Amino acid sequence: MSGRPPRAPKGRPERRRGRGRPEGGGAGSGSGTRSRPRPQVLSELGGDQVEGRRAVLELLTVGRRTVRRILLAEDQDPSVQLDRIEELAARLRVPVETVPRARLDAQARTEAPQGVLALARPLEPVPLEDLCRPGRGGTAPFLLVAAGITDPRNLGALLRSAECAGVTGVVLPRHRSARLSPTVAKTAAGAIEHLPFAVVGGVPSALHELRELGVWSIGLAGEAPQSLYDLPLGEGPVALVVGSEEKGLAHLVRRRCDAVAAIPQHGALPSLNVGVAGAVACFEVARQRAAAGAGTPASVPGARS
Amino acid sequence: MSGRPPRAPKGRPERRRGRGRPEGGGAGSGSGTRSRPRPQVLSELGGDQVEGRRAVLELLTVGRRTVRRILLAEDQDPSVQLDRIEELAARLRVPVETVPRARLDAQARTEAPQGVLALARPLEPVPLEDLCRPGRGGTAPFLLVAAGITDPRNLGALLRSAECAGVTGVVLPRHRSARLSPTVAKTAAGAIEHLPFAVVGGVPSALHELRELGVWSIGLAGEAPQSLYDLPLGEGPVALVVGSEEKGLAHLVRRRCDAVAAIPQHGALPSLNVGVAGAVACFEVARQRAAAGAGTPASVPGARS
Numbered sequence: 001m002s003g004r005p006p007r008a009p010k011g012r013p014e015r016r017r018g019r020g021r022p023e024g025g026g027a028g029s030g031s032g033t034r035s036r037p038r039p040q041v042l043s044e045l046g047g048d049q050v051e052g053r054r055a056v057l058e059l060l061t062v063g064r065r066t067v068r069r070i071l072l073a074e075d076q077d078p079s080v081q082l083d084r085i086e087e088l089a090a091r092l093r094v095p096v097e098t099v100p101r102a103r104l105d106a107q108a109r110t111e112a113p114q115g116v117l118a119l120a121r122p123l124e125p126v127p128l129e130d131l132c133r134p135g136r137g138g139t140a141p142f143l144l145v146a147a148g149i150t151d152p153r154n155l156g157a158l159l160r161s162a163e164c165a166g167v168t169g170v171v172l173p174r175h176r177s178a179r180l181s182p183t184v185a186k187t188a189a190g191a192i193e194h195l196p197f198a199v200v201g202g203v204p205s206a207l208h209e210l211r212e213l214g215v216w217s218i219g220l221a222g223e224a225p226q227s228l229y230d231l232p233l234g235e236g237p238v239a240l241v242v243g244s245e246e247k248g249l250a251h252l253v254r255r256r257c258d259a260v261a262a263i264p265q266h267g268a269l270p271s272l273n274v275g276v277a278g279a280v281a282c283f284e285v286a287r288q289r290a291a292a293g294a295g296t297p298a299s300v301p302g303a304r305s
Numbered sequence: 306m307s308g309r310p311p312r313a314p315k316g317r318p319e320r321r322r323g324r325g326r327p328e329g330g331g332a333g334s335g336s337g338t339r340s341r342p343r344p345q346v347l348s349e350l351g352g353d354q355v356e357g358r359r360a361v362l363e364l365l366t367v368g369r370r371t372v373r374r375i376l377l378a379e380d381q382d383p384s385v386q387l388d389r390i391e392e393l394a395a396r397l398r399v400p401v402e403t404v405p406r407a408r409l410d411a412q413a414r415t416e417a418p419q420g421v422l423a424l425a426r427p428l429e430p431v432p433l434e435d436l437c438r439p440g441r442g443g444t445a446p447f448l449l450v451a452a453g454i455t456d457p458r459n460l461g462a463l464l465r466s467a468e469c470a471g472v473t474g475v476v477l478p479r480h481r482s483a484r485l486s487p488t489v490a491k492t493a494a495g496a497i498e499h500l501p502f503a504v505v506g507g508v509p510s511a512l513h514e515l516r517e518l519g520v521w522s523i524g525l526a527g528e529a530p531q532s533l534y535d536l537p538l539g540e541g542p543v544a545l546v547v548g549s550e551e552k553g554l555a556h557l558v559r560r561r562c563d564a565v566a567a568i569p570q571h572g573a574l575p576s577l578n579v580g581v582a583g584a585v586a587c588f589e590v591a592r593q594r595a596a597a598g599a600g601t602p603a604s605v606p607g608a609r610s
Contacts, residue, residue, distance in 0.1 A: 058574070111416075161581050166571025194573045229592055266471025266591050268499045269363070276466050276584045279577075283585045284592075286571050287534055 044199050045172070046179035047123035051113035051186050053081040058190020059118055060088040065193075066121040067094045073101040073115035085116060094118075109182040123180055123192060125199040128206055131169030132213040132237060141215060141237040142285060144278070145171040147203045147253050148244035152178045154275040156187025158242065161279035163191035165286040170197045171206055171239070207241070207256040215239050219249045219257035220281055222271055228261040228281055234288030242278040349504050350477070351484035352428035356418035356491050358386040363495020364423055365393040370498075371426040372399045378406040378420035390421060399423075414487040428485055428497060430504040433511055436474030437518040437542060446520060446542040447590060449583070450476040452508045452558050453549035457483045459580040461492025463547070466584035468496035470591040475502045476511055476544070512546070512561040520544050524554045524562035525586055527576055533566040533586055539593030547583040 050059050059067060070089050076082060089096045101115070108117055132141050144162045149155045155178040159170065178184055180192050200206040207217050215237040220228070241257055243249035254260055263272065263280050272280070355364050364372060375394050381387060394401045406420070413422055437446050449467045454460045460483040464475065483489055485497050505511040512522050520542040525533070546562055548554035559565055568577065568585055577585070 062573075157578060157581065160574065161577060161585075163572040163574050164570050164577045189574060189578075191572075191574055229596075263588065264591070264595060265469050266595075267468040267496075268367075269465065269468050269494060269496055272466060272469045272584075273462060273494075276462065276581060279581045280466075280585055280588045283568065283589075286569070287589075290569060290571075291534075 044174065044179075045123040045125055045197055046181055047185060047192055048120055049109060049182045049185075050118045050120055051108050051110045051116065051182045052189075053079070053085070053114045053116055054189040055186045055192075056116050056118045057081055057085055057088070058193045059120060060085060060092060060094070062190070062193035063092070065123065067092065068119045068121070070094055070096045070119075071104050071107065071117045072096060072098050073104045073113075074098055075101070076115045082116065110186045113182075113186075117182075123197060126169075126196045128171065128198040128200060128209055129213060131171070131196060131198050132210065132215055135168050139168065140235070140289075141239075142166055142168050142289070143171060143210070143215060143237075143239035144169075144282065145203060145206070145217070145239050145241040146177060146278075147173060147241055147249065148176050148247075149242065149274060150176065150178055151245055152181050152183035153187050154178075154245060154273065156184040156189075156191075157275040158278045159184070159188040159191040159195060161275070162282050163188075163194050165279070165282035166289070167195065167282060170195050171203075172197060172199050173203050173206075174199050174201050176244070203241070203250070204252045204256045207239075207253065210239050211258065213237075216259070217241055217257045218281075219243070219254050219260040220263070220277055221249050221254060221260050222262050222265070222277075224260045224262040226259065226261040227264050228284055229264070231259055231261055232288070233285045234292030238285060240278065240281050240285065242274060242281075245274050349479065349484075350428040350430050350502055351486055352490060352497055353425055354414060354487045354490075355423045355425055356413050356415045356421065356487045357494075358384070358390070358419045358421055359494040360491045360497075361421050361423045362386055362390055362393070363498045364425060365390060365397060365399070367495070367498040368397070370428065372397065373424045373426070375399055375401045375424075376409050376412065376422045377401060377403050378409040378418075379403055380406070381420045387421065415491045418487075418491075428502060431474075431501045433476065433503040433505060433514055434518060436476070436501060436503050437515065437520055440473050444473065445540070445594075446544075447471055447473045447594070448476060448515070448520060448542075448544035449474075449587065450508060450511070450522070450544050450546040451482060451583075452478060452546050452554065453481050453552075454547065454579060455481065455483055456550055457486050457488035458492050459483075459550060459578065461489040461494075461496075462580040463583045464489070464493040464496040464500060466580070467587050468493075468499050470584070470587035471594070472500065472587060475500050476508070477502060477504050478508050478511075479504050479506050481549070508546070508555070509557045509561045512544075512558065515544050516563065518542075521564070522546055522562045523586075524548070524559050524565040525568070525582055526554050526559060526565050527567050527570070527582075529565045529567040531564065531566040532569050533589055534569070536564060536566055537593070538590045539595075539597030543590060545583065545586050545590065547579060547586070550579050 050056055086096060104113060104117055131143055134140060144167045146155060185192055210217055217239040218231060219241040263277055355361050391401060409418060409422055436448055439445060449472045451460060490497055515522055522544040523536060524546040568582055
């Protein structure tokens with residue numbers, strides 16, 4: 001836990017830089033890119049190629065962004081998910097092309113695209129301050145700061161869990177972090193379609209800005225003496241900060257967190273996987289928020305793959 | 306939640322069958338297989354080939370079973386983990402062979418063996434009743450029943466999390482479950498070296514037996530009206546039962562659980578990954594046990610990959 005640091009002068013400009021000006025030059029954020037493939041468009045976030053049945057289904061169902069084209073592999077076994085994908089694509093007038101499996105696999109960037117691949121408008125980041133407003137019904141913001149997760153499977157898995165736990169927004173650093181690549185999108189099983197993302201130049205200054213906006217930040221660090229379970233996470237805006245797979249929280253990130261806490265460990269292994277640690281922490285926040293009546297009402301389903 | 310079922314006549318014989326008589330004919334459980342490769346030995350559990358740096362390091366460090374041989378890929382960048390593996394191998398007199406990367410990769414059964422592969426005596430299952438005895442310091446048993454997880458990455462990830470949460474034993478069904486394959490071993494990051502495993506012919510009769518032995522079983526089911534957080538999990542022997550990725554808990558398994566509960570969901574996605582749901586549930590048991598003073602004392606580290 002660190003003292004309240006002096007106000008960082010870079011805080012505000014940072015936020016401005018993050019506002020919808022993707023590195024690739026801003027193309028793709030306007031309209032007019034509808035059903036034309038524009039592979040040269042680079043987004044700060046990614047998300048332009050989505051593979052796997054769940055991820056594509058969620059992309060079409062949520063409808064937050066334009067889907068330009070869907071490729072389906074020939075000769076697939078009947079599947080409720082594939083039927084639903086074709087049905088939604090027809091309704092949304094998204095062109096569907098049936099191609100040989102080999103062609104689909106050649107274009108795929110994940111190991112197992114499950115016979116389906118969608119090309120869509122990339123995801124656009126939102127300004128950090130947008131993530132800090134109360135949600136529908138006055139729900140307090142519940143943010144996840146993925147401060148340097150570079151393995152796309154870890155990031156994707158964490159985003160899926162975070163969405164299920166009721167996280168309302170995600171902060172990603174511009175550098176040294178996985179983007180929303182096809183592997184992230186697939187592992188996230190559609191979570192990227194639901195979550196708003198802010199991209200920040202530096203996590204320390206973003207944490208400073210979060211504090212100014214009334215969000216309490218908690219860094220997860222295995223070696224912290226403070227237990228996560230002893231923190232009051234149930235009320236008010238919170239941001240969980242998860243560090244990199246290899247090095248945990250960077251020194252300055254750790255210093256800028258309002259609290260640093262550990263998930264108590266009871267085994268012989270040195271550490272949890274970063275995605276699982278993040279998930280356990282997200283569900284602890286969710287548990288406390290539900291108990292305090294601050295979270296969204298708990299809903300139905302759970303434990304499947 | 307089901308009523309107390311009539312005593313299953315198959316309960317006891319089941320347990321006897323599980324007692325150290327692997328499907329491959331029992332070879333490998335005796336001594337004398339020390340440094341000779343015996344690829345024909347099949348174990349009911351597996352674990353005879355371990356890949357990945359953490360998994361091999363844990364295999365050597367724990368020393369629960371004989372390691373016959375280690376293969377290292379040539380021309381690897383210096384690594385503290387590889388140095389430690391060589392050092393431990395020398396101390397334990399395990400032959401280390403340096404081979405071309407291509408040969409190691411050809412023998413590997415995971416995608417990324419990280420330049421190291423160990424051949425070891427397979428893991429031996431223990432009788433179910435052995436898992437139901439109090440641990441050191443009188444710790445109440447805390448079991449995980451992986452009732453039909455077929456994806457090796459899901460099972461491996463769950464075993465790693467379970468070990469970190471203080472699970473004291475794992476129950477696997479003989480059929481329709483992943484074994485402790487190289488992918489499971491690698492994803493589990495060494496957890497398989499610490500956990501005792503029982504292999505059972507049928508999960509329903511195992512749950513019946515657990516009840517007879519005083520273990521309270523809780524099935525995880527997303528659609529259950531009962532919240533996991535409202536159950537008293539902190540005292541006495543408990544077994545968490547996690548179903549398959551696709552179908553969740555089988556009907557009869559569900560009926561035989563003493564309680565069925567959900568992790569409340571707060572997002573739009575239909576469900577958590579099964580390994581994450583299991584991890585969140587394991588850490589909820591750990592949290593309650595620590596609060597009740599029944600668990601092992603919480604120890605240090607946490608959130609890395």
